[in-house]
Amino acid sequence: MQIEIWSDVICPFCYIGKTQLEAALNETGVTAQVEHRAFRLMPGDAVAPVEEMFAKKYGQTPQQAEATMRNVEATAANEGLEFHIAGTLTGDTLDAHKLLILAGDKGVQPQVLNRLYRAYFTETRNVFDRASLLDLAAEAGLDRDEASKALDSAELAARVAADQRTAQTFGVRGVPFVVIDRKFAVSGAQGKANFVKALQAAIAEAPVVVGDGGGACDINGCDPA
Numbered sequence: 001m002q003i004e005i006w007s008d009v010i011c012p013f014c015y016i017g018k019t020q021l022e023a024a025l026n027e028t029g030v031t032a033q034v035e036h037r038a039f040r041l042m043p044g045d046a047v048a049p050v051e052e053m054f055a056k057k058y059g060q061t062p063q064q065a066e067a068t069m070r071n072v073e074a075t076a077a078n079e080g081l082e083f084h085i086a087g088t089l090t091g092d093t094l095d096a097h098k099l100l101i102l103a104g105d106k107g108v109q110p111q112v113l114n115r116l117y118r119a120y121f122t123e124t125r126n127v128f129d130r131a132s133l134l135d136l137a138a139e140a141g142l143d144r145d146e147a148s149k150a151l152d153s154a155e156l157a158a159r160v161a162a163d164q165r166t167a168q169t170f171g172v173r174g175v176p177f178v179v180i181d182r183k184f185a186v187s188g189a190q191g192k193a194n195f196v197k198a199l200q201a202a203i204a205e206a207p208v209v210v211g212d213g214g215g216a217c218d219i220n221g222c223d224p225a
Contacts, residue, residue, distance in 0.1 A: 016189040049090075069085040115139055
């Protein structure tokens, strides 16, 4: 079984949805090849504090932003994840996606993706600074010199763009967006039970699209649903 996940490393519901999917795979015993696909939530945006993003995209006051962040952290905690969102940065994640594509070529994509998620959401690390990104890539098993070259690779940038175009052909409006064998889709962090349903449908070859009701992020921001 092939599973593709369109996501961004600064999307909280992408990390949550990935965790839910992994729990569903464990429960069903399904063996799958899981591949990250790039989806840039803030293409072209300069790096800025997350609090500024809440004010810009949602018009939220600092107090409202704080409440939103705490709600997302509580949702993550229900999945066994530790989030610390305040003080993180947001912006264009093109460089991170280049490294993830390189990691896929080298067979260490899960390790690199997990490291970036944990670094960003749990450790409040900078995933935009190139030196920081290279440190994280090396920690997760990528050769630092190869990773450094990847950051300036036009070919990898083109592959990131191709992932985004493919998402558009699927009509993806928010992430995470999970596609199973290019036949079955789950939009948003739908919970383990709905991912189990989608996996079982894929095994039975019964078409199903699970949408609405799960937390997701798009270019306009995140909706906890």
